[in-house]
Amino acid sequence: MKNKMTHENSTAELRSSTVNNSRTKLALKQLVKTYDNGHQAVRNISLDIEDGEFIVLVGPSGCGKSSILRSVAGLETITSGEIELAGRRIDTLNPAARNIAMVFQNYALYPHMTVYQNLAYGLKNRGVPKDVIAQKIKDVAQILRLEEYLERKPAKLSGGQRQRVAMGRAIVREPELFLFDEPLSNLDAALRTHMRLEIKKLQRQLGVTSIYVTHDQVEAMTLADRIVVLNQGQIEQVGTPMSLYRDPQTQFVAGFIGSPAMNFLPGQINNGQLLMHGLAVDMENDALPDVTDFTVGIRPEHLLPGELPGCLHIPVDIEVVEPLGAQKLLHCHFNGVSVVVVIQDGEFYPEEKAVFSVPHEQVYFFDQQGNRVHSTRSQTQKIA
Structure with a gap:
């Protein structure tokens, strides 16, 4: 003592x-x-x-x-x-x-x-x-x-x-x-x-x-x-x-902070529909950004298994499953672009197809200069 x-x-x-x-x-x-x-x-x-x-x-x-x-x-x-x-x-x-x-x-x-x-x-x-x-x-x-x-x-x-x-x-x-x-x-x-x-x-x-x-x-x-x-x-x-x-304000910060790093996919709006790397995906109009060409950012841990309502849906081909104890890393391809998914539960296997969902509020958009842009919905929420 x-x-x-x-x-x-x-x-x-x-x-x-x-x-x-x-x-x-x-x-x-x-x-x-x-x-x-x-x-x-x-x-x-x-x-x-x-x-x-x-x-x-x-x-x-x-x-x-x-x-x-x-x-x-x-x-x-x-x-x-x-x-x-x-x-x-x-x-x-x-x-x-x-x-x-x-x-x-x-x-x-x-x-x-x-x-x-x-x-x-x-x-x-x-x-x-x-x-x-x-x-x-x-x-x-x-x-x-x-x-x-x-x-x-x-x-x-x-x-x-x-x-x-x-x-x-x-x-x-x-x-x-x-x-x-x-x-x-x-x-x-x-x-x-x-x-x-x-x-x-x-x-x-x-x-x-x-x-x-x-x-x-x-x-x-x-x-x-x-x-x-x-x-x-x-x-x-x-x-x-x-x-x-x-709340990263630039694509650089979004990609640098967070582990594993944020997924980035090229996106654009065509006739009110979201195209990601040329593939049409379902997302509500008021959750889309007010620019035409942009980059979509999705954190690996925000991807949830299955087609959930009120979400952006990402169909992928699983290539490698990396078990890390309490969680797994899935290394996937989305229409030819690499995507990493972090999951806590569920069984997934290489060469398997799966769909993951991201809540709209957890989808990030960045303009061609790398600056964050917000959806019409998030801007309305800020004003309210």
């Missing part, structure tokens, strides 16, 4: 100390980053991040997420724009003066130093007294369960333990902002899942504003208070994980 109380007290003290020093709000104002070769990695991005938020920047390789993170940290010089932290402009300061801690993908630990020495290194360089350093490391080691590893060197640690040391080195500095640059990408799948939970719990304990970069939308969905979806150096959409899942 004594050990438990000590752990809880040290956690509370560290959290209080950190939060009291972190009344922060990060503001990116018309941020532009152009490299010497002419590549514009970040294009006029503006974003406000509130105190204590866990923000995840997500997008494919080359979308600008790491450039934004490195610009905030001071590892990249911005081309134009401003970065403010807690109301003070920091883009003109050197990295050490920004009071920001960064956790890297490759851990960036000193191999010749013990865990204790790695944790103490930054504090020692700042002239922090030895007894203060010792107490801070004790507190952090308890939070991250590193007490028994303090005298080991990084080579004697697992990947997960090294990542905890890297996070501990950031925490002892009591920064105003945490930056995470794809910290879990070197770990195996099971350890990634575990470390996601550890990072989320830790961020909630400390209450420090955090920005996390990943290309993995599952990480983004499970960690973020808000997600920033990036594409070609620009923001596609910002929102909570579920708002992006339920």
Whole structure:
């Protein structure tokens, strides 16, 4: 019981100390980053991040997420724009003066130093007294369960333990902002899942504003208070994980958020009838969009077995059945276009024909520019 109380007290003290020093709000104002070769990695991005938020920047390789993170940290010089932290402009300061801690993908630990020495290194360089350093490391080691590893060197640690040391080195500095640059990408799948939970719990304990970069939308969905979806150096959409899942405003966001990815089928309206990849399918007129040529988006988990009323009906040929325990993935063809279906119940077999139904309100439409368009019915509902 004594050990438990000590752990809880040290956690509370560290959290209080950190939060009291972190009344922060990060503001990116018309941020532009152009490299010497002419590549514009970040294009006029503006974003406000509130105190204590866990923000995840997500997008494919080359979308600008790491450039934004490195610009905030001071590892990249911005081309134009401003970065403010807690109301003070920091883009003109050197990295050490920004009071920001960064956790890297490759851990960036000193191999010749013990865990204790790695944790103490930054504090020692700042002239922090030895007894203060010792107490801070004790507190952090308890939070991250590193007490028994303090005298080991990084080579004697697992990947997960090294990542905890890297996070501990950031925490002892009591920064105003945490930056995470794809910290879990070197770990195996099971350890990634575990470390996601550890990072989320830790961020909630400390209450420090955090920005996390990943290309993995599952990480983004499970960690973020808000997600920033990036594409070609620009923001596609910002929102909570579920708002992006339920209400994507572009085809890019719809395809990037959600696993398995949304199905997309070319569609058009001809004489008031919906044609999908040239095949006429049944859908009520007031559920159709008010454009002629478009893309139909259907999430795999929204496809229900059978011809149900008030739904879009999709006849398919099943090619492969992929059992995943509680659910199955059906890899199908609809008039020559690949369609993935997620089902919880029912028996389906390869080379079998089947019909699946999607409720009208779960059918998404995107115009030729990739922007979301709504049906006449949904527009009427919004007005009402």
